Amino acid sequence: LPLAEKLGRVFTAVAGGGAASVTVEVRGEVTASDVSVLKLAATKGLFSSIVEEQVTYVNAPHLAADRGVDVDLTAFQETVEHANLVTLRGALPDGRTVSVSGTVVAGPGREVSKLTEVDGFDLEIAAEGNLLFFRYVDRPGVVGTIGSILGDAGVNIAAMQVARREVGGEALMALTVDSPVGVDLLDKAAGAIGAGAAATVDLRDE
Secondary structure, eight states, X not given: OHHHHHHHHHHHHHHTSOOSEEEEEEEEGGGGSOOHHHHHHHHHXXXXXXXXXXXXXXXXXXXXXXXXXXXXXXXXXXXXXSSEEEEEEEEOTTSOEEEEEEEEEEETTEEEEEEEEETTEEEEEESXXXXXXXXXXXXXXXXXXXXXXXXXXXXXXXXXXXXXXXXXXXXXXXXXXXXXXXXXXXXXXXXXXXXXXXXXXXXXXX
16 A cells, blocks of 8 residues: 555656546556555555645545546556566656556565656666656766765765666666755756756655
8 A cells, every 4th residue: 555655656756747547557466355445545646746635545536536537447467577566557638658666575674665667667766765766868977967966965865776778878867865855956956967857756654
């Protein structure tokens, strides 16, 4: 449930706003149980940052219906590279499509939610804390530039991963930072590397 909600929050951040429709895909062993509640959790996450009122399991479906957002659920017993996988795949009002995926793995003394894919880029980064995402053209010096800008602003990087499909092609940088990053700093960092898109999402427990 926490993973599905976090994926909803990441989806909205990466999309830059609300979706026209979203499908919650659940794969693996977890489908032996009733997974319909995962759709509810994902819907709660989708709207948590774009409406002023508090979003709950009770009002989330009504918020989606009022805004004409279709949220569907599909379940597949077969597994891929993870024992369990949840994917949110959606269409935006401008015709773009966005997807985010994640899984839950056993960690030291607790289970950990991890992002495994963002917008077609394979990742493996904990779905917790303050996350930043930058899409840009892969080239030398970008990691250093981002590190310097955040460091000068007193923002500490706790984890970072860069995903790409080919050398010199489009890349996605995902970072976990110790403090929230405001719009001005996010825009400054994105502009410095010529990022085509940048997003931040707070996945700290509310």
